[in-house]
Amino acid sequence: MDLVRDVMDKKLVDRKDCEMGRVDGLVMHVGPSSQPRVTHILVGGTTPWMRLGPVFSRISARLARLWGPKRTEPVRIPWSRVKTVGKDIKLDVMAREAGALDWEIWISRHIIERIPGGGTEEEE
């Protein structure tokens, strides 16, 4: 598997095929004697902005503290939860529980649901 070609920036979908962001970063474990090994997938937070430059990452961290669900850390998904890597990456987690929908839920509750006709984000 080619990490950059097949994993980075791919769309993540949860057990119920709910979209839960994209692979913004990867965490590797490099031990003194073992081979480097991918341990976690990072989604959101300052991770994608870090790839543009430290300035963007600082701005995004500051904005995230001011507004929204007050989440500055990216979502960390253990590599062991990866089911398949294809055009999308299927994960054995639930998006909501993993925290990948924090922003979605926050915007829904604070803005969208308050506009008439917006419906509710609660799952049936």
Place this chain on the structure above:
Amino acid sequence: MKKILQITLGIVTSVGGFLEIGSVTTAAQAGAAFGYQLLWAILLGTLCLIFLVEMSGRLSAVSKHTIVEAMRERFGFPFFFIVLVGMVLVAFLVLIAELGGIGFSLQLLTGIGFPWWAVPVSLLVWLLMWKGTFGLIENGASLLGLVTISFVVAAIRLHPDWSGVAAGLLPAMPQSDKAHYGFIAVSIMGASISPYLMYFYSSGAIEDKWDETYVGVNRFIAGFGMTFGGFLSMAVLVAAALALQPRGIQVDDFHQSALLMTTALPRWGFYLFAISMLFACFGAALEVSLAIAYFFAQGFGWNWGEDLEPSKDARFSFVYTIIILLAAVPLLFGIDPVKVTIMSMALTAATLPLAIIPFLFLLNDPIYMGKHRNGWLSNSVVAIIIVVSFVLAVISIPLQIIGG
């Protein structure tokens, strides 16, 4: 048969992307200033667009990924972000221009100034997206957009000289005023090859749940739809050449464009023009706002879909809500939509290479395209379009300064 009915996606893309305030203004300017001479620019723009739109639809049908999704996956976040900034900036200006175009049309019909229409018009566009489904927007806008065929009626009733029209389809340099000629040619190309149109079409293919069996239908829809738009644009140019050029009228504002219709159809022309522009700009406003929201949602991996209840794709709905609200603000202060249009078209031309280059890579990627990869013809066309887009990008801003 059901598949053929999806032609509405082609028509809405084409009416919304082609025959809106940008194309009408540039085509009318071209006809008024240079007669039939600039018809080739519309023809060239249309040909480029047919290929690009066909590829956008094919990528979606085969890979179930839109252009934006595939672009983020293949080129990474930083590239995606640069295109996002460029595309959203340009599309936002286009949205202001289209909302202004709707306001102008209503001003023609009612006499009430266009700044007064900014808020009600934006609310209506937003409401349709908020409550409507993709099918409603697609079918409604393309059906109403058929009114724009009246431009063809106007052109034919003015009895064009067909040999002159045919000669205009071949590029030629004018004797004088070369900078202005070049500027209008670039604007026409900018108005025709709008990237938001491809993003909209490729997302529409996903909304309409296309699969590999749509590859052939897609070719027809892209070809027919874009030809339809190009044909209407040419009709505007021809009508302007016959109605405006002999009287020496230069098109600097929206009202003068109405003359190209009233000359041919004295009784109904005025209303037909206003209603055509109203529906065309309305379709375009919906298309641009959706394209911006699609771009964000697909690039960041949010759930999206015009058929979902807003709270089920909150971030997607939030983006178009904010964008439409913001676009109404400059209009409230009376900013001239025609000026915004002209600026946005030059900027479209300047950012075109960024939008087109990914096509060359994505459409040849076996992981996405399998056996439906680009053939030599499509690849050569994309290569030519990239060269053209670089030329446009380099000359658009200087030409705007000296020729605009």
